[in-house]
Amino acid sequence: ADSRFTLDERNAATVAMICRRLDGIPLAIELAAARSAALGIDGLAQRLDLRFHVLTGGRRTALPRHQTLRATLDWSHRLLSEPDRIVLRRLAVFAGSFTLEAAGRVVADTALAEWEVVGRIAELVDKSLVVADTSGAERRYRLLETTHAYAMEKLADSGEFGPLAxxxxxxFHTHLNDALTVWERMPSIEWLEKLGPEIDNVRVALDWAFAPDGDPALGIELAASSYLLWYLLSLMQEGRSRLERATASLG
Known part of the structure; x- marks a missing residue:
């Protein structure tokens, strides 16, 4: 760590952001403190997307699995059963949080039934690799940012990202379409409580759809079915931009 560093009102917000993005993991924060001497607090904050490359060089007296952030996660990953590993990496396709229903629909396949996905998620919650959020009207689940970044690497390496995306x-296109059929019979607040938390998933789905390896036709359908969600969240400008991008893809 940088012995000259002093926490003050100028850098407190950046330090808090770093700790939050590292999910409060003690080893990650310790490694970040060690790197701050070379990179500075702002430089470190700018490189957190590369955390597995940046957060290395732990104490030489520490166990090997505690010397880098990746080594710690590799160690935890090796302790998982193969079905748990499959579910963990596939959950990385979600952004923000997700419901058990969504996880079952997206993660399951012919070898992994929806009911088994639910059980595996419960196992991952017990192992602190998935977080259960009970603060809203509906129980939701999420990966910590560090775990999500690691699982996304595993998903990319598996070759499953495209089909999962x-x-x-x-x-989410189907989910939003179904929701549109009932919104006039449901109070807007109740509708938004159910659909609002999905906005990050809609964003990443649209980003994928209009990427070079995506599916523009599916993206157009999703953009059309999400218009009410953007409106009720007061994100009209972003929603309009998404629709314009979809329209432009028609040529």
Whole structure:
């Protein structure tokens, strides 16, 4: 760590952001403190997307699994059963949080039934690799940012990202379409409590759909079915931009 560093009102917000993005993991914060001497607090904050490359060089007296952030996660990952590993990496396709229903629809396949996905998520919650959020009207689940970054690497390495991203986008298109059929019979606040938390999933699904390896036709359908969500969240400008991008893809 940088012995000259002093926490003050000028850097407190950046330090808090770093700790938050590192999910309060003690080893990650310790490694970040060690790197701050070379990178500075602002430089470190700018490189957190590369955390597995940046947060290395722990104490030489520490166990090998405690010397880098990646080594710690590799160690935890090796302790998982193969079905748990599969579910963990596939959950990385979600952004923000997700419901058990969504996870079952997207993560399950012919070898992994929806009911088994639910059980595996419960196992991952017990192992602190998935977080259960009970603060809203509906119980939701999420990966910590550090775990999500690690699981996304595993998903990319598995070759499953493309098919999973398509299933993810298709699920939210169907989910939003179904919600549109009932919104006039449901109070707007109740509708938004149910659909509002999905906005990050809609964003990443649209980003994937209009990426070079995506599915523009599915993206157009998703953009059309999400218009009410953007409106009720007072995100009209972003929603309009998404629709314009979808329209432009028609040529």
């Amino acid at each position: 398509r299933l993810h986008a298709r699920h």
